[in-house]
Amino acid sequence: MGVLQNGETIAVKKLKLSIPGVQDRQFENEASHLMRLKHPNVVLLVGWCSETQYIPMEFNGTYVCAEKPERLLCLEYMPKGNLRGFLSDESSGLGWDTRYKIIQGICYGLRYLHEEWQLNAPIVHMDLKPANILLDNNMVPKIADFGLSRLFSEEKTWTCTISRNGTLGYMSPEYINKGIVSTKSDIFSLGVIIIEIVTGHRDYPDDTGTPSEEFIEIVLHNWSQRNMIKKLSGVSLEVDYQQIRRCIQIGLDCVKIDRSKRLTISQIIKALHRPESADPSNIKGVDRHQSEQRQKKTALLRIRVIFTTVVFVVLLKKRGISQESCMNFKEISSISQKKCRNRKKFPGSKQAPSPPLHSPAAPSNTSGLLPTDRMDSLFSPRCVWVDGPIIVGAGPSGLAVAACLQEQGVPYVILERANCIAPLWQKRTYNRLKLHLPKQFHELPRMAFPDHYPKYPARRQFIDYFEHYAAKFEIKPEFSTTVLSAHYDNTSGLWRVATTSSSSSAPANGGGDMEYISRWLVVAMGVNADTVVPDISGLDAFDGKVTHVSNYKSGEAYTGKRVLVVGCGNSGMEVLLDLFNHGARPAMVVGDAVHVLPHKVLGKFTFELAMLLMRWLPIWIVDKIMVLLAWLVHGNLGKLGLHRPATGPFKLMEKHGRTPVLDYGALACIRAGDIAIVPAVTRFGKGGQVELTDGRTLNFDAVILASNVPQWLQGNDFFNKDGYPKTAFPHGWKGQSGLYAIDFTRRALSGTFADAVRIAKDLGNIWRGETKPRKRAGACGRRCISVFW
Incomplete structure (x- = not known):
């Protein structure tokens, strides 16, 4: 954007330089066309600029004169955007x-x-x-x-x-x-x-x-x-x-x-x-169309009552209740309709029947209806039917799925146990955190980062981006809602998600407990959703301060203290450097082999260069190249106690989800002796003592745990022992019985958001197929359940 001398605001378009010669033809093409076009519905070209500067640039050890073209178009400013x-x-x-x-x-x-x-x-x-x-x-x-x-x-x-x-x-x-x-x-x-x-x-x-x-x-x-x-x-x-x-x-x-x-x-x-x-017949045609829609709604309402009855009877039989103790069909239908009166409104959802309230002083059951205690055992205290999917987690993945579902016209409900969106970034990240990949690899679907953001946005900028994203697409999660369990009911073909709410708006009746029912469940919490504390002997007896990296904010509180960081991933390395910069005396436990790569190689950021190479080369060749470049920059890190795994860095990331560690200055401190590298810990003791596997015993004032293992997802039909889907990317986003998973791609947020689009498109196709008008009423079977509710 710019301003002319007369005060008029204009838009300035700078052509991106790609292949030499192409940008010149593209610029001349656009400028020549626009200069001749004058129409109220074609953007007006105010002016243009074409300039080539010659700057010195080093090439093969000598300085040469290189061309630096600048191509600008000055267009009338459109305040509403596109x-x-x-x-x-x-x-x-x-x-x-x-x-x-x-x-x-x-x-x-x-x-x-x-x-x-x-x-x-x-x-x-x-x-x-x-x-x-x-x-x-x-x-x-x-x-x-x-x-x-x-x-x-x-x-x-x-x-x-x-x-x-x-x-x-x-x-x-x-x-x-x-x-x-x-x-x-x-x-x-x-x-x-x-x-x-x-x-x-x-x-x-x-x-x-x-x-x-x-x-x-x-x-x-x-x-x-x-x-x-x-x-x-x-x-x-x-x-x-x-x-x-x-x-x-x-x-x-x-x-x-x-x-x-x-x-x-x-x-x-x-x-x-x-x-x-x-012609008045047009108006009649519209009225007739609306009348037909009202008749369809009436028919769907009737089917809804019948369906409620069928599900009710199935649940009765499933819980072992004899048919003789049930009411007749009309009585069941009557109670089913009465239970639909008290509903709580959710965007894109409707509440399932709540159990009738029974007073302790109510007369005994003499009408042949189901006893009160047996009726209460069938339903949760509060049930919510969700037309579309239930999304668990309001982090970047959950927000991406929600926005894509909106584009597909599918309703949803997001459940988030924290009181804010992206809680992992807002509450469990340290202040100096920056993205390790360029911002374009972290963009959520349908919204780019602001142009004024740096190439590697900081933590606060990334959080602001999430908040603007949620505001733009009007995503409103159910905050302070913790998922207690989620299981698939084979009889009804529905997911039943039990939750408890700690928010002040949670209903007093039932203590905030709620059960959400839907045909689809989207797990969007990712592998880092839970804080995992490693099981090390004597950790409870350690006298010093023990903190998980998710609760670490800054090294100010550790000035002058001896701090042991357990874990040698990217978080551990950055915490080490932050501790040193704040005057602490840090040491790091390195129990496994680890790939440490330079932050930049050949003037390019490491991950950016690797992804560029992967467009043309297989991953094993890229691994060889990156390890060679790392050796040329860092030398033999084995002498420092940092041994490389046999598997290449990006193959390891693809196979096990272990991201290579990027060095932002910690290696220099390790070489200088300011940061110590120690082997694995055998046990912690009183008085701040730490016993190591090499037989040494060291004293520390504090311990920071920088390890995270997705144990909560291990051992089921969908996830393997590492906590990732058994089916590899890009097919690991869909399970059976309406189960979807996102943020388990091992490919950072770029792979995650690709899965968001796939999940939303799949659900959108199902939704449109089941909600479109049908010619035969008999064709509306169980597949149209989302319409009835």
Whole structure:
């Protein structure tokens, strides 16, 4: 962003440098096009700058003169940002008038590029997507970013290219498969955008397998629900429905596989301007549509009561209650309906039937109904039915799954035992912590880091990013809710998650205990969710202070003290350095072999270089290269007591989840004798004594435990003995019976967030398949349970 001399605010775009020569062509392409384009729906180029500086740079031991090009575009400032941030489904977000206005504006801008700016010389944008549609204060859309555009000469309607540049999901099939470029490529992208503006997602019938007519009816039904709830003033329902139907039909016509069957931009605008019919039958059609929906709701309510009864009877039989002691069908249905009166509201969830309240002075059971004590034993004191999945954990993984589920239109409930989001980062990390990977590898889905953040954000910046992410997607977990148990009920096919709440808002009745019931369970706590204290003899008798690294904040409290750090991972190394910087006398226990790599190699950050090499080389070769580079930088670390494992650093990370240790200065302190390396501990004793495996006994004032083993997940059908899914990445995110796991990839947050997208897409497909209208009432079996509740 910048400001001109007249006070006008402008946006400044700096082209990223990649391959020499390509950025020059891209810059000249965009600048030359924009300088000639003048239209209310195309972004205005205010000016541009092209400059090449020559700077000295060392190459092979000598200094040479190297080119440093700078390419800048000065564009009019769009205060509302791009369209991507305003897309949502039919239930919320922008009103229909605004969406229709945006669709019209995009079409006008595209018609200018294809047909109006210069006769017989259309401009094909080639990267039309919501992120390249900017909005001013009046929500007027303007097409931007012409870096990939193609200018066709006269009498040339299409061309073929070898390279494939663009955004998947918006690129036309003929361009992806054969490299064919034409104005119909932009039409395909426009169709996806129109569907996305109307529905909030870019799925269309060819992707979902839904017939076009059924797809249109689903969209109309969703908008009718929104209109009935919000009762938009000044908008006639019949006109809205005609516009919505017309826009969806246009979108479907634009995304046809055969490009010859797609509409031209003039045909699209003509279809948009088709006059609304004043035929009263349109209003009757809308009323009839709403009446049909009410009839469907009534039928679903009846099925819900029947289903409740069936589940109730199954639970009775499962608990060994004789059929003679049960009430008849009508009595069961009556009680089932009465139990649904008292409900607690949760976003995207509905409360399951609560047990009836029985007074101690109530008369004895004489009506043949189930005895009070037997009835109470069937249900938890408070039950909550969740339409979508139950997500356990509101850390980065849980937030990522929640945001992706919102995009898929799937409701959910997040349970978090702490009183804040990302508690591991907020409460169990030390102050000097920084990310070890560049920020792009830690981005959550659908939201990038702010541009002003450094390449390796600090702890506080990362926490702020999480809070902004939760606020943007309106993620509201159930805080202070601890999961006591979660088990799958084979009889009902449901997950039953028992919890207890310690928040002040927890109901007094039942002591805050609650049972959440759902068909799906997403475990998003990760391998570091629990604090694990190693079992070392005599640790309880140690006189000094014993602290886990998750509770360590700074070395200020340890100034002048002898401190033993148990564990030689990244946390242990950074705590050692922090203790030394605050005047402590630290020592570190190294019991196992460990890979220590330099923070930077050849001017690049180590992890960044390794991931770059993995694009072209197998992991074992990358391991060889990184170990060789580490040896050249650090020498033989075995002399310091830091022996390397036989398995390479990144193979070890992939196989066992052990991240290589990065050196930020601790090795220099170890070489200088400021930090001691000691072998494993045999036992702790009184008076601060610590016995080592080499026979020595040393005295320490404090001990910091920097070990974390995911013991809580070991030994079941889904997780192996190391606490990771038995199925390797990228297939370890899905188990059986509706169980999903995230943050167990051994690939840091980048692999975690890839799993979030996979989980949400899988649940979204199931959800859409079960909630779409069905022709036969009898087809609504147990698969539609999420609709009934």
